[in-house]
Amino acid sequence: APSKLFQGITTEIVGNCGASAAPLADAAWLPSDWRDQAYPGAWRSVADYRRLLEQARPAPNVMLLIGHGKLRAWVMGYQARPATADERRAMARLLEQSMDEGGRGFSTGLIYPPGMFAEPEEFADLARVAARRDGIYTTHMRSEGKNLLEAIEETLAIARQTGVRLEISHLKTSGRNNWSKVEAALELIRCARAAGLDVAADRYPYTAGNTDLDVILPAWAQEGGRDAVLRRLRDPEERARLRQDMAAVRSADDWKGVVIGSTAEASFRGRPLPEVAHALGVDAIEAALRLMEGDELKTSAFFFGMSEDNMWKILAEPYIMLGSDASLRSTKGPLSRDFPHPRAYGAFPRFLRAALDGKTVSLPEAIRKMTSLPADHFRLKGRGRVVAGTYADLVVFDPNTVTDVATYAVPHALTQGIECVMVNGIPTLDRNGLTGRRAGRIL
Numbered sequence: 001a002p003s004k005l006f007q008g009i010t011t012e013i014v015g016n017c018g019a020s021a022a023p024l025a026d027a028a029w030l031p032s033d034w035r036d037q038a039y040p041g042a043w044r045s046v047a048d049y050r051r052l053l054e055q056a057r058p059a060p061n062v063m064l065l066i067g068h069g070k071l072r073a074w075v076m077g078y079q080a081r082p083a084t085a086d087e088r089r090a091m092a093r094l095l096e097q098s099m100d101e102g103g104r105g106f107s108t109g110l111i112y113p114p115g116m117f118a119e120p121e122e123f124a125d126l127a128r129v130a131a132r133r134d135g136i137y138t139t140h141m142r143s144e145g146k147n148l149l150e151a152i153e154e155t156l157a158i159a160r161q162t163g164v165r166l167e168i169s170h171l172k173t174s175g176r177n178n179w180s181k182v183e184a185a186l187e188l189i190r191c192a193r194a195a196g197l198d199v200a201a202d203r204y205p206y207t208a209g210n211t212d213l214d215v216i217l218p219a220w221a222q223e224g225g226r227d228a229v230l231r232r233l234r235d236p237e238e239r240a241r242l243r244q245d246m247a248a249v250r251s252a253d254d255w256k257g258v259v260i261g262s263t264a265e266a267s268f269r270g271r272p273l274p275e276v277a278h279a280l281g282v283d284a285i286e287a288a289l290r291l292m293e294g295d296e297l298k299t300s301a302f303f304f305g306m307s308e309d310n311m312w313k314i315l316a317e318p319y320i321m322l323g324s325d326a327s328l329r330s331t332k333g334p335l336s337r338d339f340p341h342p343r344a345y346g347a348f349p350r351f352l353r354a355a356l357d358g359k360t361v362s363l364p365e366a367i368r369k370m371t372s373l374p375a376d377h378f379r380l381k382g383r384g385r386v387v388a389g390t391y392a393d394l395v396v397f398d399p400n401t402v403t404d405v406a407t408y409a410v411p412h413a414l415t416q417g418i419e420c421v422m423v424n425g426i427p428t429l430d431r432n433g434l435t436g437r438r439a440g441r442i443l
Contacts, residue, residue, distance in 0.1 A: 001059050002434060003329035006414045007348040008370075008395035010423050011443065012058075012328070013378060015065030016169055017140040018109030022049035023066070023098055025074035046101040050442055058440035059428050061393070063378060065138060066095055066103040068126065072114045080223035082119045091122070095129045102442060104378070105136035107169075110151075111215055113222040116142075120154055127164040136378060138167040145174040145305075148181050149188065156192045159199055167377065168201035170325045171314055172306055174209070179307040186317060193319060200377045202323035203314050205351045205360075207306040208408070210261060210326075210341035213299040214292055218245045226297055233293040246285050255284035259408065261300035262338040263291055269339040270409050273301070302341060302408060312360055315351070321374045322351055322366075331412050342411045346404025349415040353403045363399075380443060392425035 004012060014020070024044050043049040046064065053062060071091045076083060083091065095106055106126055109115045127137050137158070141151035152168070159166040168189070173182045192199050214222075214229065221232050221242055232238040258273040268276045268291070277287035291299045314320055326344035329335045343350075348370060355366035375384025382390045395418065402417025421429040426439035 001328045002331060002414065003326070003335075003345045004324070005059055005421055005429050005434065006418055007324070007345070008397060008418045008421055009060060009324070009348060010393035010395065010421065010428075011061040011063065011375075011380060011383065013063045013065065013374075015067050015103075016107045016109075016138055016325075018067045018069035018107055018112055018115040020065060020067035020070050020103075020107070022046045022064075023070050023074055023094060024049075025070065025077075046098040046103055050102045054442060057438045058442075059434075059438040060423055060440045061380075061383075061443050062440060063380065063443040064103050065136075066098045066106045068106055068108040068118070068123070069112060069115050071095055071098075071106070071126070072118065072122075076114075078114045078117075078223055078225040078228070080113075080117045080219065082117070083122050088122055088125045092125050092129050095126050099129070099133050099135055103135070104443070105130050105138065105165075107138040107140075109140040110142040111140065113219075113225075116219055116222065120158060124158050124161050127158050127162040131162050131164040134165075134379065136165045136167055138169055140169045144170075144172050145178045148173060148178055148185055152185055152188045156188065156197065156199065159192070159197050165377070165379075166197065166199040168199070170209070170323065171201040171203050171320065172209070173310050174303070175305050176307075179310055182307075182310045182313055186314070189317075189319070198377075200319045200321060200373070201314075201317075202321045202325075202374075203311070204323060204325050204343045204347045205311065205315060205354060206341070206343050206347070207308050207311055208259070208302045208304040208341070209306075210300060210302050210343070212297065213258075213260070213288060213301040214297050216246060216250075216258075216288060217242065217292075218249075229297060230293065233289060239289065242289065243285050246288075252284065255288075257304040258284075258288075259302040259304065260291065261302055261340065262295075263299045264295050265291075300339070315369075316361055319373075321369045321377070322348060323374075324348070329412065331414060336412055340411045342404065342406035342408055342413075344411065345406035345413055346415055349397075349402050349417060350404035352397065356399055356402070383443075392422055394420070394422040396420040 041052045043052055071094050075087050075090045130137055139155055141155055143151040173179050255273050260268050260271055260276055273284050277284045280287050324343050324347040329340055329344045351366055354360045355363045372384040383393055398417045398419055404415055405413040419431055424439045426437050427435050
């Protein structure tokens, strides 16, 4: 896990945004940045996956969340409809089993299939299961832009109904027309906390998001899984309908903020979609459809459209912790082949540098947001503090040199200034680089 260890990350919370490695149904749609990576062994249950993970001896600690998308795919595939009462009960039983096997909560990704097809009562049923086991509910909400406030209300309502501990993932105000909503969004969360809800959120210190390009497709086109989506892309009538629907919700200017990430055509990586369209001799919508079809939905993109002022405002809130929102990467091997967001390598040192330079909260507060705040909220007992009797997850950094190096143009670049990383008392990284010692535990 070089991309994370060089940032000083000692514990990785995986399975966010509705997508976890397990439980794995035949119909499961793995995120594009997982599909070409080398995963040893085969698994279906969380118990199977946990055994493989323990055998692999991870360098950082790992906490497992259970993706709602995997629960739904297991029970009902990628059908675009609300779950029946029987199907909701089946998902709840599967979550119970998955948490008994090592999951510490569940996550949703409500802009992705199949989570986008679910109603709030489905999440509430699962939240009750998590709450009974002192688990957490983390969510990539249904909207982070036009319907941001409504999405926060939907999320908080589930916590009120069930008493579940809640984490709002990568809180943001996306789209210039929505920047003015930041104070109202934060006030909703502040009021919920004041009323007794155990709710927090996380954020990364960048103004572009990153996910699969197919999030721009309308919901009707996402039904049925990857093969069904590809059939629609290749059908002339369906493609015409896609073009029409996509043009209705985005203007030509909107596409300027979309920058291509991972794609088979290396010359298109890191270039704005309108530039790619010009190179192909088509408009932006057709260029996006061609990339998705040619890459078989493995195309990723950066989505610019956040306010830097809002980013710092969000990060300054006392209940906001830092998160990379990125999978593990490496500068060599299978994990080096895609074109990721620079946050995969740089989120934590970037925030440290900002604190040291006076651009955001104080250095002690920045460190709290990376250590005791997430440890407490995610119930990582004995971690997050340097106190006698706790686990020795320790990081030494040089305040004069610590900084991120990765950029949108050159994302595979290791951080500078992290001098030593210890996981459970074992040196995992020193001034010479990775030590090869892997002492991570499944938490």
